[in-house]
Amino acid sequence: MATPPITELFVAAADVAAKTAEAAGLPKIAINKVSCEWLQILAEGWASPMTGFMREKEFLKCIHFNQIDGVNQSVPIVLPINAEDKASIAGAAKITLTYEGKDMAIMNAPEVYDHVKEERAARTFGLVDAGHPYVEKIMNAGDFLVGGELEVLNKFAWNDGLDKYRKTPLELQAEFQKRGCDAVFAFQLRNPVHNGHALLMTDTHRKLKEQGFKKPTLLLHPLGGYTKADDVPLDVRMQQYDCVLNEKVLHPDETVLAIFPGPMIYAGPTEVQWHCKARMNAGATHYIVGRDPAGMAHPVEDRDMFLAHHGREVLAMAPGLEKIEIVPFKFAAYDSKKVSDRPGKPLGAMNFYDPSRADEFVKISGSKMRKFAREGVTPPDGYMCPTGWQVVADFYKAKAAAAAAAEAGEPAAKKARV
């Protein structure tokens, strides 16, 4: 089993008191939620061997070559600051990063450099339109970046009832070892699991068994940081995943469900490399990649941002990911002619697409699913496990009601939640 060496950036337990006291006296920079998510990513070693927010040389290697000295690093992990912040830390040998008033980490020998926003966006996303949700964040961020090695004072807790799912790379490696896994196939997702996903994952499990692995295990690894406003929120997704496991659409003995704490940036072929590399650090030996990974609709034009096949092609050729096996995603859709091949199991009628009988397949898109849910229509039998569907349907119904209430000017009590 793969247990890559991980550099965590947490202060040793014995030093926490001293470092906490030191941090209190340093010049401080307040960071926002997304930067705090990146801080967690760095602290826990998802980006290992990185030891802090990027310095300029690392940033240049990242945006031009998607690697730092042979290690894949496609997405910049940088900390924007404004001119006022820059002035406040001028000459400081160390600074403290704070989040919501709490000292989080010490940054050593901070290096301040220009935040070339347009160029960063262009090279990372392949466009610069601020209508893109993460590009908009970049354009609105500070004009400088500050990089340097980190000493992180405490473990992260978001206190949202989901922290038990937030396992670090080392914790995941230990879990896989405890279970005796000899292959771990990771599935990154930011959506509810329908039976097409499940079919793919059970099929991958079967194939790995056929290849001779004794205990192949799925790392079902939803992204838990920032997502754009129209994605399904994390708590709803986690409820839905629980249903999928309870109904044994995915078997709990063959599945580890955990939350990946990073933000989503919607950078397609550039981001999928990062998603894969982070899971490799957690011990994944195989990575499942689908159509248009980390993609979204173009913010201006009537098309997707990326060509659907680019993500998996770029992932397959990316430097520094040679040790993880890329498993291309077969497209699954609702097969109107399929009789369930697992009687009593709800994999139902989702099937791998067969172009020779294209007419018999029905693609249930995200927007069709949302329409079903809002209107109380039950999707075709076998599309999603029933309890999981209920979670999704309830969410969209509540969201539609809240939107209607907001439009009518009524107080939308549940709005914050949906």
Add this chain to the structure above:
Amino acid sequence: MATPPITELFVAAADVAAKTAEAAGLPKIAINKVSCEWLQILAEGWASPMTGFMREKEFLKCIHFNQIDGVNQSVPIVLPINAEDKASIAGAAKITLTYEGKDMAIMNAPEVYDHVKEERAARTFGLVDAGHPYVEKIMNAGDFLVGGELEVLNKFAWNDGLDKYRKTPLELQAEFQKRGCDAVFAFQLRNPVHNGHALLMTDTHRKLKEQGFKKPTLLLHPLGGYTKADDVPLDVRMQQYDCVLNEKVLHPDETVLAIFPGPMIYAGPTEVQWHCKARMNAGATHYIVGRDPAGMAHPVEDRDMFLAHHGREVLAMAPGLEKIEIVPFKFAAYDSKKVSDRPGKPLGAMNFYDPSRADEFVKISGSKMRKFAREGVTPPDGYMCPTGWQVVADFYKAKAAAAAAAEAGEPAAKKARV
């Protein structure tokens, strides 16, 4: 001496007649001048080991990683075609590329794929503004790219009186060998040579001698393909370089003057890698890189497109260029206090910038030089060799006169020339 193996794409002499006959009968695609310049680049082996216009996998490796299987390739060398072209070659196992009605090359097993223009521009240039001259070309080009291995029928001749300077990589390697060069330092340029450039090159020569090289040689390698409208045209630059050599500002025994046949794309840190790699293929062992190589003013904002230090930093860290030594350019300016250190030689008063006496340096920018020239003002003594200055001054005077004539509605006889 470095003599990297070069793959030329020319048809062997014995096969030219047969291949020419074959080409005549194939479906044809007419290519424009810039594509023909890229064809020459490929044919002569500047991009070796590339064997043709990029297929999609090569294109993706290039735009995401700036390398193809460990070989540096930062700039896409692609052939755009439109929908009509695409339809006309559908199913063809071979096609012929033509330029100005002449069959130039056979492309084997052509692969047509989507020209993702915005993404190509963003990842290559760090912006997508069509106000950038080469990005504008991309945006106006066909919606598809066609890639495949090439068999090029004939050597290239542009019949402009300058073909004798267009030496291929193999010809340059042979020239260096004939001269007994043990170090070749390449200088890419698209501007007249002033004494600041010359100082840098003579200084590099001196340092290489000190390092123990017996016969260090300058490859003075102006770019000869497409340049934007306000750059000095090639024929004028070549006249000016002749003056620089005749006046022995650069010593002819220590200098090889040749034309690099590719187009300029103004892609800064991305393009400088390509400029360096192409010269490595020609046998260069050292590459001189200055401030903001291959940069230009931002097409929209009031700043340069790239930060001045990014080009040389990115070049120094670029994968696949480990075998060529990067020589960073020291900034030279007009030193009002300098007494010529080469009495009788016109290196004059340009000197390496000394920040401790900044007041004594005068930066003569391109726009200041153009103003001097237009207005018939002689620049400070020692800025440029006198006969070279005359060439530059005559060019700008003629250009200003032609512009004035055009404005007055008069027939501008010399306009095409300037």
